[in-house]
Amino acid sequence: MPPxxxxxxxxxxxxxxxxxxxxxxxxxxAADISPWAVLVSEFMLQQTQVARVVPxxxxxxARWPSPADxxxxxxxxxxxxxxxxxxxRRALWLHEAAVEITERxxxxxxxxxxxxxxxxxxxxxxxxxxxxFAFGLRHPVVDTNTRRVLARAVAGQAEPGPxxxxxxxxxxxxxxxxxxxxxxxxxxxxxxxxATVCTAASPRCGDCPIAALCAWRAAGYPEYDGxxxxxxxxxxxxxxxxxxxxxxxxxxxxxxxxxxxxAAIVTDAARLGRAVAGxxxxxxxxxxxxxxxxxxx
DNA sequence: AATACGTGGAA
DNA sequence: TTTCCAAGTAT
Numbered sequence: 026m027p028p029x030x031x032x033x034x035x036x037x038x039x040x041x042x043x044x045x046x047x048x049x050x051x052x053x054x055a056a057d058i059s060p061w062a063v064l065v066s067e068f069m070l071q072q073t074q075v076a077r078v079v080p081x082x083x084x085x086x087a088r089w090p091s092p093a094d095x096x097x098x099x100x101x102x103x104x105x106x107x108x109x110x111x112x113x114r115r116a117l118w119l120h121e122a123a124v125e126i127t128e129r130x131x132x133x134x135x136x137x138x139x140x141x142x143x144x145x146x147x148x149x150x151x152x153x154x155x156x157x158f159a160f161g162l163r164h165p166v167v168d169t170n171t172r173r174v175l176a177r178a179v180a181g182q183a184e185p186g187p188x189x190x191x192x193x194x195x196x197x198x199x200x201x202x203x204x205x206x207x208x209x210x211x212x213x214x215x216x217x218x219x220a221t222v223c224t225a226a227s228p229r230c231g232d233c234p235i236a237a238l239c240a241w242r243a244a245g246y247p248e249y250d251g252x253x254x255x256x257x258x259x260x261x262x263x264x265x266x267x268x269x270x271x272x273x274x275x276x277x278x279x280x281x282x283x284x285x286x287x288a289a290i291v292t293d294a295a296r297l298g299r300a301v302a303g304x305x306x307x308x309x310x311x312x313x314x315x316x317x318x319x320x321x322x
Numbered sequence: 323a324a325t326a327c328g329t330g331g332a333a
Numbered sequence: 334t335t336t337c338c339a340a341g342t343a344t
Contacts, residue, residue, distance in 0.1 A: 070340040074331065078340090111328035118342085148342045168340045187323095188341090216340060225338070226333065257338075260328080269328050307327090 033200045036178060036238050037211045041202075043234035044214030047221070052079060053158075054213070060134035060159035062086050067151045067158075068119045073111060075220070081110055093132045095123040101319035104309065105276045113272055114307055117320075118146025136160040149190050157212050163205040165197035166212040170219025175200075177223060181240030183249040184225075267291045267300035271317070272309065281316035 029037075048054065053066035065085055069078040085106055089095040095103065100120045107116035122144040126134055134155065135141055141152035156162040167175075167190075175196045176185035185193075197215070202208045222229050230236050241247070260266050270290050274282055284301075291297040301317060304310040310317050 067340070072327090072339055072341055073329080074339055077330070109329060111330080112341090114327070114342090146342065150341055154340070166340090169338090170340070220340075254338090255324080256336090258326090265326075265328060272328085303326090 029199065029201075029203070032238065034202075036235050037200055037202050037207070039234045039238065040214040040218060041207060041210045044210055044217055048213070048217055049075070049221070051075060052083065058159075059091075060136070060155065061090075061092055063159035064122070064134050064147075064151075064155050065119065067154045068115050068122075068146060069110060071112070071115060071151070077110065081106070081108060089123075091132060092123040092126040092134065095120055096127040099321045100308075101321055104272070104319050108276070109273070113309055115146060117308055121145040122147065134159065136162060138164065149194075154212075157209055161205055161209055163201070163203075163208045164212075165194045165201050166216070167193040167197050168216055168219075170217075170223075171197060171212075171215045172219075173225060174215050174219045174223050177228075177241035178235055178239045181244045181247070182251065183241060183247065184251070186251050187254075262296075264296060264299050264303065267293075267296045268304055271297075271300050271304060275310060275317060275319050281313055281318045283316040287317065 052058075053063055062082075066078065066082055069082055069085075088106065089098065098120075100117055103116045103120040104113055107113050110116075125144055126132060130140065136156055136159070138152050138156055141147050141155055142149070147155075150166070150168050153164040153166045154168070156164050157166045169185075172185040172188070172193055175193070176182045179196060179200070197212075200211070200215075202211055218233070218235075222233050230239070230242060233239065236242055258265075271287055274287065274290055278286075284297075287297055287301070288294065291300060301310065301312075304317075305312055308320055311320050
């Protein structure tokens with residue numbers, strides 16, 4: 026592991042001390058939480074705010090307390106339970122991951138990074154988050170919050186550059202405490218700091234535990250001059266919106282929905298066509314004689 | 323490497 | 334009201 030200098034140790038110590046007091050009592054942080062519960066939380070939290078996840082996470086685990094429980098239900102039920110969380114492919118992938126865990130891992134969420142990465146819907150972030158938060162293993166965990174904290178505190182820039190997993194992990198590794206328990210806390214604490222204090226739009230530097238160590242602050246808060254992120258395409262009138270409208274109808278109707286019924290919901294025929302074709306290609310919808318429905322298996 | 327993928331909270 | 338963007342992943 027790379028050498029940790031005194032500055033790195035000071036940053037980690039300050040973040041961990043702050044986190045001990047400032048951590049939000051999120052349900053997946055409770056003691057004795059199962060690896061499956063952590064995995065579900067990480068799927069739901071991908072590109073989705075904490076406040077929207079909590080109630081769905083509670084309901085999901087009450088209904089499917091283990092991977093085998095979810096694997097025994099049809100994917101349609103997973104998609105319905107996902108409700109309006111967004112990116113419903115995640116529900117399908119989580120179901121698929123549950124089947125893989127049940128069939129290939131004896132029903133136990135694996136702790137090994139490569140085994141986690143091989144699960145559908147589990148990428149570099151989620152694999153490390155589960156290994157670290159569910160199993161206490163000492164891996165750097167870097168999400169968008171941590172990327173921003175590292176960009177500011179270490180690189181002295183207002184915003185992180187374009188995602189670069191290897192570089193981001195190396196930057197986190199350089200700060201990560203050697204002790205596994207302290208590393209676990211720092212992984213969670215850096216994310217929490219980015220989520221609640223070192224926020225994207227209006228950082229509250231007056232409340233920041235590492236303000237005195239922050240390179241961005243020391244440099245006088247220079248504006249970001251690197252490559253800008255591509256602007257998100259407008260949602261209104263988009264294919265994404267059409268997919269969402271179709272999925273809402275499929276979740277609601279517990280029977281095949283005809284093309285005529287869908288045409289009343291998405292009036293632009295070309296847009297409807299692209300949405301349906303995409304949903305079928307993604308496995309989120311199935312075409313049959315009577316219309317479109319959620320996948321049974 | 324760039325793009326598609328949902329929905330809604332917050333300023 | 335817009336606009337940004339949020340515990341990313343797959344292709």
